[in-house]
Amino acid sequence: MYGFGGTVLRINLETGEIRRSPTPESFAREWLGARGFVAKTIYDEVPRNADPLGPENLFIVAPGVLTGSFAPCGSKLGFGCVSPLTNGHADSNMGGHLGPEIKYAGYDMIVLERISPKPVYLFIDDDAVELRPAEQYWGMGSLDLEARMKKDLGEDFQIATIGPAGENGVGFACITHDFGRQAGRCGVGAVMGSKRLKAIAVRGTKSLAVHDLPGLTKHTYDIIQRTKPHPNMEPWQKYGTALFVSWANEHGCFPSRNFQTTYHEGWEGISGEKLAEEVLVTHKACFGCWMNCGKYSRARIPGKPDTYLEGPEYETIALCGGSCGMTDIHHVAYANYLCDNLGLDTMSGGNVTGFAMECYERGIITKDDLEGHELRWGNIDDFEHFVGMIAARRGIGELFSHGTRAAAQKLGRGTIEFAEQAKGMEFSGYDTRWYSAQLLSYCTADIGAHHNRSWAITADIELGQDTPVGKAPVVIYLQHIRPLFDTWCCCRLFWGELDVTPEEHVDAVRHLTGWDITIEECMLTSERIWNLTRAHYLERNGGPGRKHDVAPLRQLEERIPTGPAEGRKVGTENFEYMLNDYYANRGWDAEGNPTREVLETLGLPRIADRLEKLGLLGKPIPGGIPKVRGQKLKPKAM
Amino acid sequence: MVVYLRSGGRLRERLQPDVDQYTRRVEVEGAPTLREILDTLRIPRALVAFGYSQGTVRRLDYRPADGETITLQPPVAGG
Numbered sequence A: 001m002y003g004f005g006g007t008v009l010r011i012n013l014e015t016g017e018i019r020r021s022p023t024p025e026s027f028a029r030e031w032l033g034a035r036g037f038v039a040k041t042i043y044d045e046v047p048r049n050a051d052p053l054g055p056e057n058l059f060i061v062a063p064g065v066l067t068g069s070f071a072p073c074g075s076k077l078g079f080g081c082v083s084p085l086t087n088g089h090a091d092s093n094m095g096g097h098l099g100p101e102i103k104y105a106g107y108d109m110i111v112l113e114r115i116s117p118k119p120v121y122l123f124i125d126d127d128a129v130e131l132r133p134a135e136q137y138w139g140m141g142s143l144d145l146e147a148r149m150k151k152d153l154g155e156d157f158q159i160a161t162i163g164p165a166g167e168n169g170v171g172f173a174c175i176t177h178d179f180g181r182q183a184g185r186c187g188v189g190a191v192m193g194s195k196r197l198k199a200i201a202v203r204g205t206k207s208l209a210v211h212d213l214p215g216l217t218k219h220t221y222d223i224i225q226r227t228k229p230h231p232n233m234e235p236w237q238k239y240g241t242a243l244f245v246s247w248a249n250e251h252g253c254f255p256s257r258n259f260q261t262t263y264h265e266g267w268e269g270i271s272g273e274k275l276a277e278e279v280l281v282t283h284k285a286c287f288g289c290w291m292n293c294g295k296y297s298r299a300r301i302p303g304k305p306d307t308y309l310e311g312p313e314y315e316t317i318a319l320c321g322g323s324c325g326m327t328d329i330h331h332v333a334y335a336n337y338l339c340d341n342l343g344l345d346t347m348s349g350g351n352v353t354g355f356a357m358e359c360y361e362r363g364i365i366t367k368d369d370l371e372g373h374e375l376r377w378g379n380i381d382d383f384e385h386f387v388g389m390i391a392a393r394r395g396i397g398e399l400f401s402h403g404t405r406a407a408a409q410k411l412g413r414g415t416i417e418f419a420e421q422a423k424g425m426e427f428s429g430y431d432t433r434w435y436s437a438q439l440l441s442y443c444t445a446d447i448g449a450h451h452n453r454s455w456a457i458t459a460d461i462e463l464g465q466d467t468p469v470g471k472a473p474v475v476i477y478l479q480h481i482r483p484l485f486d487t488w489c490c491c492r493l494f495w496g497e498l499d500v501t502p503e504e505h506v507d508a509v510r511h512l513t514g515w516d517i518t519i520e521e522c523m524l525t526s527e528r529i530w531n532l533t534r535a536h537y538l539e540r541n542g543g544p545g546r547k548h549d550v551a552p553l554r555q556l557e558e559r560i561p562t563g564p565a566e567g568r569k570v571g572t573e574n575f576e577y578m579l580n581d582y583y584a585n586r587g588w589d590a591e592g593n594p595t596r597e598v599l600e601t602l603g604l605p606r607i608a609d610r611l612e613k614l615g616l617l618g619k620p621i622p623g624g625i626p627k628v629r630g631q632k633l634k635p636k637a638m
Numbered sequence B: 001m002v003v004y005l006r007s008g009g010r011l012r013e014r015l016q017p018d019v020d021q022y023t024r025r026v027e028v029e030g031a032p033t034l035r036e037i038l039d040t041l042r043i044p045r046a047l048v049a050f051g052y053s054q055g056t057v058r059r060l061d062y063r064p065a066d067g068e069t070i071t072l073q074p075p076v077a078g079g
């Protein structure tokens, strides 16, 4: 088979048994890689009542079809499992160099089963696959461990690690690679830790068979030549994503102090320009990328050691910075470093800490809960102490270690109203009160409130920020196209920023694999995965679907108190309108359950049977399902 | 005076380039700000995150010089 490593690896961590099987080409074509492989495998194999941190959950590592090919930016690697944060399908991906290395070692998917009796790391050197003892590494920070393992094994190994947060089962623990690339969301690091798997080290030296080498070479060469002079290239190379801090403040979507407001006083201190002036050391790129948007930085704070980190990116600045009330880029960079080394997702980590800061401000938690410390807006010492408590699940840190939803459920006192999450997943760095399509995106996403599923902010601007009309079809389109990049496993920034079209990525897949695949087939695959993960969520959490697509009250009914978006809110009625429109355009019933007709169209009849048995199948829609789901408004606005 | 605006991505459609595939030549009176130029061209301000020229970020209150080329950058997600 062209374009793939050729082998699925299964490792039983309890017994040490290692099995290899050929990657079926039909499976590869139907699910394309990473997110698709994960969705199908965990749906088929993980019992519905399995504890996400127990032995029956699987931990899957999977590159995608374009990973490691020299199609543009084929750098990504997916991780998947059932999420401890949302109790649904989880996939999270990272760039860097590990994905290609796994493919060059010959593997398309690594499925880790059960729980190791002792800490281990997975060692792969082409055909040599071993579980090696990792007691000596247990307890180490993610970044520290990667440096140590590079020394122990050699620089030519690509390494992914977890930190103490992953070892301790923190619901939003991440996996780190390349000193700052993270599979951050859904708590994949906690599941890796629950398996007592501290790290993965891979060296792969084999070639990837390409169906049409001259064709793929020319295709990539042409894209390189075309994108080098692209107007967006230079600002991206110089500043990366951090430059959008100013825009987000000027346009009322920057989260400030746990999303209390959307204009952050002092944002200039944590802007992209400040990052470039004060902390930036150099630029970094993932495998096969000539945009190098990654920023490698140094945080300098008097009284603390200088620390080096990758970032901070926009999301980290928004959530560890704005949402925690910080106004100094060195403090945000240091917070980024702390989360990275502890193995906490900076997005959920920042969001949860901002939420706890608001609880402290309101007197819901006190110094007594915080081991005598405070938890003040913008205070980096307080931040450091608190995330340490979370990572260790110490004292009140235990309560917050399962995310804002779980913490709010325990704290009570109306805290759920300002827990900015959907399905248990903390919001990305965009307040939605003036951006209702983005709220719909967050609340309907299979993994909860993550912008990689659908970033609809510019769609909101194009369609009108004060109306809910016309938002749903765009969100559905985005929910199919954006996660497609996490299935192919190439960076979506080349699409968003450099005008490399999805069709061109499909051309790369065709040259690579020899398949007669089209963008329409890929979009259908993405929709198939979306419906599969919806079914999985319903089977694990009960129905109807509508009861899970819920927005925080702050976003619905609390007007933004200050700044350019002052007075805005989405409004419950508008949200319900969008949900109805969304279900109708997906071909789901009014309760948000997928219908037999839509599942059969996607080649999922068995899932329709299963949902029917469980009473979760959507009622037939009068007039049938929409013909082209989610592509009605294939938008200028993406 | 003349200002050259460049843009890729979603903004290109709004900009309607006429010099090359990314660039539009715009004649302006006086010394307007970037924001005023966008208004003249009916490009929604919210769709422009910032301008960029000579290696420097230009906010929308920046007044381009005669003959200057400014890249317009749309807002994006990331990180």
Ligand code: SF4
Binding pocket: A073, A075, A095, A096, A284, A285, A286, A287, A289, A290, A291, A292, A293, A294, A491, A492, A493, A494
């Ligand atoms: S644009 Fe950035 S995230 Fe994407 S592949 Fe390049 S360096 Fe990695």
